[in-house]
Amino acid sequence: xxxxxxxxxxxxxxxxxxxxxxxxxxxxxxxxxxxxxxxxxxxxxxxxxxxxxxxxxxxxxxxxxxxxxxxxxxxxxxxxxxxxxxxxxxxxxxxxxxxxxxxxxxxxxxxxxxxxxxxxxxxxxxxxxxxxxxxxxxxxxxxxxxxxxxxxxxxxxxxxxxxxxxxxxxxxxxxxxxxxxxxxxxxxxxxxxxxxxxxxxxxxxxxxxxxxxxxxxxxxxxxxxxxxxxxxxxxxxxxxxxxxxxxxxxxxxxxxxxxxxxxxxxx
Amino acid sequence: xxxxxxxxxxxxxxxxxxxxxxxxxxxxxxxxxxxxxxxxxxxxxxxxxxxxxxxxxxxxxxxxxxxxxxxxxxxxxxxxxxxxxxxxxxxxxxxxxxxxxxxxxxxxxxxxxxxxxxxxxxxxxxxxxxxxxxxxxxxxxxxxxxxxxxxxxxxxxxxxxxxxxxxxxxxxxxxxxxxxxxxxxxxxxxxxxxxxxxxxxxxxxxxxxxxxxxxxxxxxxxxxxxxxxxxxxxxxxxxxxxxxxxxxxxxxxxxxxxxxxxxxxxxxxxxxxxxxxxxxxxxxxxxxxxxxxxxxxxxxxxxxxxxxxxxxxxxxxxxxxxxxxxxxxxxxxxxxxxxxxxxxxxxxxxxxxxxxxxxxxxxxxxxxxxxxxxxxxxxxxxxxxxxxxxxxxxxxxxxxxxxxxxxxxxxxxxxx
Numbered sequence: 098x099x100x101x102x103x104x105x106x107x108x109x110x111x112x113x114x115x116x117x118x119x120x121x122x123x124x125x126x127x128x129x130x131x132x133x134x135x136x137x138x139x140x141x142x143x144x145x146x147x148x149x150x151x152x153x154x155x156x157x158x159x160x161x162x163x164x165x166x167x168x169x170x171x172x173x174x175x176x177x178x179x180x181x182x183x184x185x186x187x188x189x190x191x192x193x194x195x196x197x198x199x200x201x202x203x204x205x206x207x208x209x210x211x212x213x214x215x216x217x218x219x220x221x222x223x224x225x226x227x228x229x230x231x232x233x234x235x236x237x238x239x240x241x242x243x244x245x246x247x248x249x250x251x252x253x254x255x256x257x258x259x260x261x262x263x264x265x266x267x268x269x270x271x272x273x274x275x276x277x278x279x280x281x282x283x284x285x286x287x288x289x290x291x292x293x294x295x296x297x298x299x300x301x302x303x304x305x306x307x308x309x310x311x312x313x314x315x316x317x318x319x320x321x322x323x324x325x326x327x328x329x330x331x332x333x334x335x336x337x338x339x340x341x342x343x344x345x346x347x348x349x350x351x352x353x354x355x356x357x358x359x360x361x362x363x364x
Numbered sequence: 365x366x367x368x369x370x371x372x373x374x375x376x377x378x379x380x381x382x383x384x385x386x387x388x389x390x391x392x393x394x395x396x397x398x399x400x401x402x403x404x405x406x407x408x409x410x411x412x413x414x415x416x417x418x419x420x421x422x423x424x425x426x427x428x429x430x431x432x433x434x435x436x437x438x439x440x441x442x443x444x445x446x447x448x449x450x451x452x453x454x455x456x457x458x459x460x461x462x463x464x465x466x467x468x469x470x471x472x473x474x475x476x477x478x479x480x481x482x483x484x485x486x487x488x489x490x491x492x493x494x495x496x497x498x499x500x501x502x503x504x505x506x507x508x509x510x511x512x513x514x515x516x517x518x519x520x521x522x523x524x525x526x527x528x529x530x531x532x533x534x535x536x537x538x539x540x541x542x543x544x545x546x547x548x549x550x551x552x553x554x555x556x557x558x559x560x561x562x563x564x565x566x567x568x569x570x571x572x573x574x575x576x577x578x579x580x581x582x583x584x585x586x587x588x589x590x591x592x593x594x595x596x597x598x599x600x601x602x603x604x605x606x607x608x609x610x611x612x613x614x615x616x617x618x619x620x621x622x623x624x625x626x627x628x629x630x631x632x633x634x635x636x637x638x639x640x641x642x643x644x645x646x647x648x649x650x651x652x653x654x655x656x657x658x659x660x661x662x663x664x665x666x667x668x669x670x671x672x673x674x675x676x677x678x679x680x681x682x683x684x685x686x687x688x689x690x691x692x693x694x695x696x697x698x699x700x701x702x703x704x705x706x707x708x709x710x711x712x713x714x715x716x717x718x719x720x721x722x723x724x725x726x727x728x729x730x731x732x733x734x735x736x737x738x739x740x741x742x743x744x745x746x747x748x749x750x751x752x753x754x755x756x757x758x759x760x761x762x763x764x765x766x767x768x769x770x771x772x773x774x775x776x777x778x779x780x
């Protein structure tokens with residue numbers, strides 16, 4: 098019996114080490130050229146295997162998005178109904194209806210064949226601020242403000258990067274000349290970004306007692322965008338935990354069954 | 365092993381079927397009582413694990429295909445629709461994407477096990493060749509599947525890889541470009557390209573299934589190799605597949621699925637590239653075009669060669685050369701356990717492949733390029749020079765008389 102156990106441990110160790118090698122191999126984030134500082138990992142309520150979103154933070158983050166970002170950036174993958182769904186900001190039904198009704202949505206054609214505008218419903222998608230890329234560039238000095246639906250998954254560092262970008266606006270170093278209409282940012286590739294610093298102290302009023310600091314604004318909007326990019330995160334963590342427990346028990350049972358069956362063999 | 369059938373139909377219905385289509389007999393003979401070497405270690409469980417992942421990919425893929433839209437204007441959004449609005453869509457998609465990675469990880473372990481224990485040697489050459497063919501079709505399928513997401517990395521990977529054919533222009537002017545435009549269905553990667561990649565991505569897994577059937581058939585003629593590389597000689601050398609290996613494979617599979625689940629539930633995008641969450645844009649090239657991790661060693665070989673055509677030849681050669689492994693290895697001894705010199709060269713080869721994989725993710729410049737060239741040179745040197753020569757030079761160490769002797773710890777004859 099002892100021999101079987103020790104040989105199992107040896108084989109398992111071998112398999113695990115081979116597996117780990119493969120996994121290390123897999124970690125290959127593209128390195129952006131230039132002298133960019135490393136993106137510091139922030140502590141988020143949603144990180145780790147048991148992480149969940151902080152409802153208050155998501156609601157504040159949505160407010161920051163709505164009052165600051167949404168002037169230039171869309172969130173076209175989101176629908177108003179998502180704001181009330183479990184695992185998100187979880188606004189009440191009436192609030193979601195009211196938020197949707199604030200925007201004008203193009204609908205039609207009606208019976209006369211005309212397109213018309215009507216107040217939004219929870220089933221409507223978020224309306225992007227510009228009808229197309231050319232309109233966006235024309236209004237923004239030639240730059241195209243990207244849609245933010247997936248931003249928290251589309252950059253190395255994810256929400257940590259968004260936070261670092263929000264608080265990364267600084268005076269440029271003496272040697273560097275920043276072009277007309279551009280701003281210096283610590284973490285943006287090339288350090289010149291067409292977006293002027295969007296957030297500062299007290300950019301947005303908070304009603305829940307949270308201090309309206311730049312740091313809080315940046316954290317809240319980053320968390321909100323993480324939810325926007327990964328709305329099923331909480332469901333995923335929850336199901337994962339159950340599935341892991343199940344697999345662990347099943348593995349244990351199978352291992353015992355294996356030992357029992359193999360002990361029939363003569364040595 | 366083509367052993368005599370021991371199946372006895374238990375009732376009249378079973379007997380009726382057995383006279384017409386003996387499926388039950390086949391299951392009984394091939395997966396029930398099939399004689400297996402009694403000394404297989406856990407590296408022999410990866411065949412079962414690979415079959416499991418083939419089924420996972422097929423099942424999740426078929427459902428994903430019900431919701432996916434293969435159109436350049438809708439593909440990216442339809443993936444997000446699956447992630448957000450389809451019931452369990454996020455789970456299906458993360459399982460399919462990470463399932464591909466696990467499939468490759470298991471395949472690499474399976475291949476390395478075959479190389480270490482000489483599982484490609486006579487009489488298992490056809491079995492090995494079928495395995496290499498499965499691997500090639502797997503690579504094509506994975507590449508096409510990755511393109512369907514229609515993110516930046518998808519789009520540019522398709523552009524780079526299909527463009528490899530244009531290297532043929534240096535042999536016959538216009539030939540390569542002609543082939544590339546034929547593959548694209550136009551003058552750039554676009555909607556026709558996406559449509560054909562989708563069609564082939566659905567077709568090729570069934571080709572893999574067919575090859576897997578042949579692979580298992582070819583396995584069941586000589587039976588499984590084992591860590592000693594010695595054939596089954598007596599009855600005490602073998603045990604029936606069921607229950608011994610069904611339960612052992614089941615346990616190993618369960619442990620491997622835990623690793624899979626850890627990725628799916630806790631780090632679903634760890635193995636992916638952030639750029640693929642940006643929709644394909646033909647006007648903006650990403651700063652570094654990097655393939656998925658499982659292609660990195662070959663990508664490093666491709667880029668190590670300064671000439672485009674020879675780079676492509678080395679790239680294709682690095683995989684197709686494996687088809688000839690049974691004849692490149694001249695040693696009569698199967699298992700590396702009894703090959704004191706080859707053992708070290710094998711370890712060096714494994715390190716070489718990992719180094720190539722590391723370099724595939726780095727820009728091909730400076731030291732990376734120099735090491736990449738050395739590693740590429742060793743890759744071919746190992747397979748084309750070291751393997752044939754070692755078979756003649758190396759003196760194998762003493763081997764146990766039989767599998768049973770090895771299991772019961774009898775000292776090999778002549779060993780001190």
